[in-house]
Amino acid sequence: MFHIHSCVASNGRDSTDVLSKALAIVNDGCLTDEAKAVEIINPILDQSERRLSFGQFGFASKSGDQNILEFRLECILQLGLAPECARRRRGKFE
Numbered sequence: 001m002f003h004i005h006s007c008v009a010s011n012g013r014d015s016t017d018v019l020s021k022a023l024a025i026v027n028d029g030c031l032t033d034e035a036k037a038v039e040i041i042n043p044i045l046d047q048s049e050r051r052l053s054f055g056q057f058g059f060a061s062k063s064g065d066q067n068i069l070e071f072r073l074e075c076i077l078q079l080g081l082a083p084e085c086a087r088r089r090r091g092k093f094e
Contacts, residue, residue: 003029003047003082004075011059012072021059026052026075030085047082 006029010022025035025043035043035054043054058069 001081002050002077002079004045004050004052005029005078007052007073007075009057009059010072010074011061011070013070019061025054029078029083045085050077 004026006024007026008022008024011020013020015022023035023038024032026032026045029047031043031045035041038057041055041057043052045052052075058071061068061070
């Protein structure tokens with residue numbers, strides 16, 4: 001048995017590069033609050049199926065006078081059962 005431990009989407013640049021952009025989607029087997037906040041991608045993690053789905057997106061950059069979308073996804077799979085993830089509670093302030 002294995003589960004999705006972490007997934008980070010980036011523009012593929014080294015993290016020390018000033019132009020580096022990244023979004024952690026899964027961390028420690030659960031969706032990150034940061035990814036949940038980006039409503040347009042609507043990330044869904046189903047650990048029972050070992051499936052991560054999200055709306056298409058990319059990181060915009062420029063090369064000369066051209067606009068480019070860059071996207072790289074790196075995930076780590078981990079042996080063992082997936083952790084229980086906290087569910088967002090809907091309250092009167094959401």
